Amino acid sequence: MSELVEYPVGSDFPGRIGRTVSESSPAWPAPVRAREGAPNVLFVVLDDVGYGQLSCFGGLVDTPNIDRVAASGLRYANMHTTALCSPTRASILTGRNHHSSGVACIMELATGYPGYDGRMPFENGMLAEMLVPEGYNAFCLGKWHLSPSEENTPAGPFHRWPLGRGFERFYGFLGGETNQWYPDLTLDNSPTRAPKSPGEGYHLSEDLADRAITFVVDAHVNAPEKPFFMYYAPGAAHAPHHVPAEWADRYRGRFDDGWDAYRETVFANQKEIGLVPPDAPLSPRDPDVPEWSTLSADERRLYARMMEVFSGFVSHADHHLGRILDTLEQIGELDNTLIMIISDNGASAEGGVTGSFNEMRFFNMVPESFEDNLAHIEDLGGPSSYNHYAWGWAWAGDTPFRRWKRETYRGGSTDPFVLAWPAGMAARGEVRTQYAHAIDMVPTVLDALGIQPPETIRGVPQSALEGVSFAHTFDVSEAPSEHVTQYFEMFGHRSIYHDGWRAVCPWPGPDYTTAALKNRTFGSPITPEVLEELDRSGWELYRMSDDPAESHNLAGAHPDVLRDLVDRWWAEAEKYKVLPLDGSLQTRLTTERPQTSKPRSRFVYYPGGSVVPAFAAPQVFNRAYSIEADVEIPAGGAQGVLLAQGGDAGGYSFYVKDGRLTFLYNYVGLDRFEVRAPDGALTEGRHLLRYEFEPTGAPDIPHGKGVPGRAELYIDGTLVGAAEFAHTTPLFFELEGLSCGSDFGAPAAEYDPPFAFTGTIHQVTVDLSGELIADDEADLRVLMARD
Known part of the structure; x- marks a missing residue:
């Protein structure tokens, strides 16, 4: 038996200190350990998934692994959120209302008032900050969207990133959405790249599950008795709805009857399950949604496919969640894991009445051609798409409620919620009808674990929790709800x-x-x-x-x-x-906010650096600008990317291919404008390679057209190529960052990424000193793409 003596940190040393070791007895500050048998905690936060979409809530999207959790525990029919992503996530992690945490809406629309400033106060501690001092590991995976966007660069500050808010490991994306095939990824506090390409089978949902399993298993094999808290927030099912085609194809024909029939079927299912009272009425038809019967055959075919792709996206994410559950079962931890699965808000109507093959066209006010979308019907969900379904499916997806995300009718603010803890509760497969809200999740976890909310965290006095525990309902179906009043805004x-x-x-x-x-x-x-x-x-x-x-x-x-x-x-x-x-929205958009660095018009980049987030990249829209690369070309020539931003849904690339200097501008996936130097213009040695753009007219932003302009290429100050661009992107490229020396994501041009430059790049400079032609109201569409 060990004779090791331990004592609580901060208390008096219980050993003895003599003049020599032989006259002394040692004692050690006790490490932090969770109580014997403490359960793991797993939060799964889905994105833009409506009340009537998951199969265990009567929906027609197959989610066998979420159903598996529901069968081993409970479905809560009366769980509520804030109706938007960042605010709900703040509520889930702190147990306080979203305005109390300064998260009135998405982080990018912060204003200078305490409930709206987007700077989550440290007196509102997060669950990770509460559990790690109790002996837990804490892992965060997937979507964050809880730090000010201007702080989400490798320059930090990092104190509102996941590792600054109590999590020990993070793997995911900091913003509101990302390309599922080519995601903007961060590992802990550093940008990182996906481990493989879509051509090699990459998809973010699989990658997040792989990393989650690694985090859990690595900790478990080294400290089997140490519990964990995992916040797992995949991008599913926020746009873009990206999924391998075989997953979408599983739903072929499933939605051919349309959204009206979907609502009737799901409503009947919900009554049979007991989520809705038998005599309750279905919410009335929404006047913004066309009746399915009034659509043409081609419209019905396209919109049905959009829903097939969305459903495949959700089922694919569910499958990879199942791998995490299987791992927990394999290591003997599944039964003693308190699992809570929730969506952050109702289904999303951001695809508009017709849906979109490339959502960047919608946010850039580019009129979408039904014929063009229909021509790409088989590409929906693939790497060349950036798609979102028609809002009729959002209306149907929130069955039985009215409306959708962003609105505080129940369609926006009442969401599916599944809970299980086989080792800690007797109930199996039951429905609970007590009123609950996302702010109740933290109090419920603390109650179930027997932990009191901390009075201080890292020396900061803590505010009172504003949610209430519903742990008393786990095994008592008729227990009264203790959440009596809840506001929404x-x-x-x-x-x-x-x-x-x-x-x-x-x-x-x-x-x-x-x-x-x-x-x-x-x-x-x-x-x-x-x-x-x-x-x-x-x-x-x-x-x-x-x-x-x-x-x-x-x-x-x-x-x-x-x-x-x-x-x-x-x-x-x-x-x-x-x-x-x-x-x-206009006031929020034009609000001046504190910035990490001073405004500038000159940006210098170096090869091998991290990807620059899209919002932090030089904003080259509707203005004169230049890009100049200082390079060395070896004997035999060189090729590859000098600087690139965005992808095949919209962006640009400055590169060398087949010995020719080229600038390719991709206008929202519709038009490609190119200027190229002639053969033989680029020779061995050190050169300054320069691209210049000069507007030649005014933008027509309401109709999706940025400024037209003249594009010119120079080598060592000599003009070697010129072209007229009829129009440019008015507001925003694909939500993909900027990279120097290679193209880390979806390519805007015709090459296989990363297409790294094979010569030497000393630096690349972007100059934005040209006059900006701005349209603040139109910019709102950009920001709303991120929620």
């Missing part, structure tokens, strides 16, 4: 739940069609006069027990109940930093 769209009633004040209206009648659109500001009108006549009232889908407005029948709820909303808003109420 997103872009001025407001609602509140209290004691079985729900009031909603939609903004800019209950749907876009109705809003347009008052000349209001998504992003319209709420003036004091408008707010007075809304509070007087804009609120709706629903009784959840009879009408969970918000089909029958009872505002006229119960004015006293409604007034009480409106007053409660204002009280909650004061309490949780929701004010000032802001329905605008």
Whole structure:
């Protein structure tokens, strides 16, 4: 038996110190250990998955591994989120409301108010920061989107990255979305590249599962008794909907009856499961969504395929989650893992009424041709696409509720939630109807683990948790909900739940069609006069027990109940930093925010460096600019990329191929403009290779056209090539970063990446000193691509 003596850190040394070792007895500061038998904790956060999409929630998307978790535990029919990604994720990880954490919306639209500034306060500790001091490992994988975008470069600061918020390992992407075939990846605090290419079988969902398994197994073999907390947030099913074709093909013909029929089938399934009361009505038809029967045969064929691809994407992600579950079972940890699976918001309508083969066209205001999208029907989901389904599928995917992501009707804010802990609860395959919210997940974990919320974290006094535990419902189906009141606010769209009633004040209206009648659109500001009108006549009232889908407005029948709820909303808003109420997008976009570095017009890059995130790359849109590479060409010539940004959905590449200096500009995957030097112009030796672009006209941003211009190539100051570009990208390339000396992702030009330069690059300089022609309102489409 060991005679090792340990003592708590900070207490008096219990050994004896004499003049010599022989006269002394040692003792050691005790390492932090979790209590015997402490469970692992696994959070799985899906992205843009609606209440009526997963098969265990009556949906028609097969998710056998999530179903497996549900069968070993519980489905919560009444779980809520904030209706948007970053705010929900902040709530999940801190146990506080999103405004309390300064995350009113996506990080890129922060404004200078405490509930909106995007700087999550350290007094709102994250679950990782609470569990690591209790003897846990903490791993974060996948989507983060919880640090200010201007801090998400290799220059940091890193204190709001995952490793700065308590996680010990991180592998994933820092922004709101990424290309699933060519992702922008970070390992711990450093940018990294995918281990293989799509041609070699790469996909992000598989890669994240591989890394998650490695993190768990590496820790387990070295400390088998040490529990872990894993936050696993794959990109599925946020656009782009990328998936191997064979997974989409499993759904061939499954959705040919359309979104109207989908809703009816799923609603019947949900009643049979017990998620919805038998006599509850289905929410009414949304006037923004066309009836399936009115569509042409080709429209139905294209839109059905879009849903097949989305479903394959979700099933593929579910399959790789299953590999993680299998690993936990293999090492004997599955039964003693508390698993919580949730989506961050309702299904996404960001594909618009017609959907998109290349979502970058939508965000650049480029009119999409139905014929072009149809011509690419078999490419949907593949490496050449950047696709999103038509919003009829978002409406159907949120069955039985109305509306979708970004709105605080239940379609945006009520989400599937699955929980299991076989070693800690007796219930199997049951449904729970207690009211719950994402802020309740942290309190529930702490309650289940028998851990008190810490009073301080790294010396910072902690705020009180704002969620409540629902652990008492694990084995008691009729236990009362302890979450009685919950407010919601997103872009001025407001609602509140209290004691079985729900009031909603939609903004800019209950749907876009109705809003347009008052000349209001998504992003319209709420003036004091408008707010007075809304509070007087804009609120709706629903009784959840009879009408969970918000089909029958009872505002006229119960004015006293409604007034009480409106007053409660204002009280909650004061309490949780929701004010000032802001329905605008323009104001948020143009807000000046603190920056890590000073504004500049000159950027210098070197080969071998990390990929520069897209938002931090030089913004070459609608302005004069130049790119100059200082290179050495060896005997026999050289080839490869000098500088590249974006990919085949939109971007540019400055490169040498077949001995010719070339600049290729990819306009949202539709047009390719090229300027090339002649054969023999590039010789052995050191050279300055320069590309210049000079606008020759004005942009037409509302119609998706950036400035036209003259493109010129120079070698050592001598003009060697010129071309006229009829138009350019107005707002944003594909969400892929900039790389020097190679092309790390999807190629904008005709070569196989990474196509590394075989000569020597001393540096590449981008100069943006030319005048910028700006359109702030149009830029909003760029930012909203990231939520």
